[in-house]
Amino acid sequence: MSGPEQRIRFVPVKNAVQAEAMLRQLAELPAPEGLEDRVKHALRGHALRGQVLKGAPQIGGAFFWPENGLVKPGWRRGPALRALAAAAIVLIVVGGGWSVATLGPREEAVPRIALPHVHAPGGFSSAGAMRTPQTLNPPVIQRGTHAKEKRTAEKAKEAAAPANPKQKKPKAHGRIAGEKSR
Amino acid sequence: MRDETRQHAEEEVLATLVDEYAATLYRVAFSVLRNAADAEDAVQETFLRVLRHRATLGEVRDHRVWLIRIVWNLVLDRKRRAKTRPETDDIADLARVLHADGLSAEEQAAAAQHHAQVLACVDRLPTKEREVLVLSAFEEFTSVEIAAVLGITESSVRSRLFRARNLMAELLNHSRSLR
Numbered sequence: 399m400s401g402p403e404q405r406i407r408f409v410p411v412k413n414a415v416q417a418e419a420m421l422r423q424l425a426e427l428p429a430p431e432g433l434e435d436r437v438k439h440a441l442r443g444h445a446l447r448g449q450v451l452k453g454a455p456q457i458g459g460a461f462f463w464p465e466n467g468l469v470k471p472g473w474r475r476g477p478a479l480r481a482l483a484a485a486a487i488v489l490i491v492v493g494g495g496w497s498v499a500t501l502g503p504r505e506e507a508v509p510r511i512a513l514p515h516v517h518a519p520g521g522f523s524s525a526g527a528m529r530t531p532q533t534l535n536p537p538v539i540q541r542g543t544h545a546k547e548k549r550t551a552e553k554a555k556e557a558a559a560p561a562n563p564k565q566k567k568p569k570a571h572g573r574i575a576g577e578k579s580r
Numbered sequence: 581m582r583d584e585t586r587q588h589a590e591e592e593v594l595a596t597l598v599d600e601y602a603a604t605l606y607r608v609a610f611s612v613l614r615n616a617a618d619a620e621d622a623v624q625e626t627f628l629r630v631l632r633h634r635a636t637l638g639e640v641r642d643h644r645v646w647l648i649r650i651v652w653n654l655v656l657d658r659k660r661r662a663k664t665r666p667e668t669d670d671i672a673d674l675a676r677v678l679h680a681d682g683l684s685a686e687e688q689a690a691a692a693q694h695h696a697q698v699l700a701c702v703d704r705l706p707t708k709e710r711e712v713l714v715l716s717a718f719e720e721f722t723s724v725e726i727a728a729v730l731g732i733t734e735s736s737v738r739s740r741l742f743r744a745r746n747l748m749a750e751l752l753n754h755s756r757s758l759r
Contacts, residue, residue: 414749417698421717425611429603433620437598440624441631445591 590634597643598627604644604720605651611714612655613662614699622658626651645728652715652729701751709744716741 602623609619629650630637640646702710715726716737727734 414745414752417701417748417752418713418717418745420695420698421611421702421714422719424614425607425714425717426719427607427610429606430616430620433606433623434598434602436620437602437624437627438595441594441598441627444628444631 590637593637594627594631594634597630597647601644601647602627605647608648608651608715608718609655611717612652612659618658618662619655622651622655625654629654642728645725648721648725649729656711697755698752701748701755704751705744705747709740709747712737712740713744713748 605623605626606619609622610616613619613622626647630647637643702713705713711730712726715721715729716723721729723734723737727737730737732740
């Protein structure tokens with residue numbers, strides 16, 4: 399912006415029209431020399447970096463996918479190759495997890511060692527009192543108090559008891575009724 | 581081989597776009613940012629975006645309007661984020677572009693201050709009116725093109741420009757009465 403052709407003439411602004419004229423003058427300022435070359439140079443630099451760093455996305459990233467090189471275009475679209483790549487990723491993840499799980503130390507029942515309680519000097523002693531955890535007493539359900547249970551118990555008793563205590567029991571070697579003894 | 585040819589063609593199109601529109605984009609960027617280095621950065625960023633989306637170049641109908649729209653959005657975003665930069669930088673940059681013939685150093689400084697005050701009035705305009713006023717300062721842009729860049733109708737451009745001029749006159753009168 400230092401060239402003599404890149405300067406605007408000072409016009410004292412008195413009204414909006416003159417202010418607009420000043421804006422127009424600012425808008426007409428020519429671009430600095432060599433701007434196009436510098437822009438092209440920057441673009442070339444980015445394009446080269448894009449070719450070196452293979453694997454960057456074309457849209458949304460800073461670089462673009464190289465379309466001529468070791469990687470042939472369109473390989474990512476092959477369904478078989480994509481499935482193979484997905485399977486390989488799954489195998490690697492599952493295999494890695496499995497190997498970590500098998501190689502790691504197994505938990506065994508380690509007997510707990512009760513450390514002796516050491517009283518701090520100058521502190522209060524517990525006088526041998528054992529601390530018992532405060533637990534709530536669970537509710538005790540009295541069996542048979544429930545009316546239904548009572549009824550079922552009675553029914554069971556009735557079923558066990560003889561239906562008619564006065565009725566004679568049939569003889570063990572009973573004969574068929576009406577059969578005469580020989 | 582076909583890819584190489586295609587890439588070569590894309591590079592040629594991009595180079596043509598740079599040759600044809602870099603200066604215009606710079607002027608648009610400078611009119612908003614008012615700083616030479618920032619304006620050049622904005623132009624480079626614009627063409628980098630084009631490079632990234634070069635596959636869609638064939639779908640663009642009007643490259644000029646498309647590029648101006650990209651740089652316009654970019655510089656507005658930069659302007660919004662660069663609120664922390666002191667305004668004295670802008671004034672110093674303006675002093676450099678002022679015509680020096682027949683003006684003493686003091687007069688130059690006063691002129692730069694005066695321009696800065698006018699630009700401060702422009703900055704005080706509502707966003708919609710300001711955008712139209714700044715773009716209308718480019719004589720090569722038609723109202724249709726301004727409408728396309730801003731994404732509004734041509735009649736909206738005209739009404740906003742009318743409002744901008746009225747507001748600008750009020751602000752200038754107000755600033756003069758304060759002095």
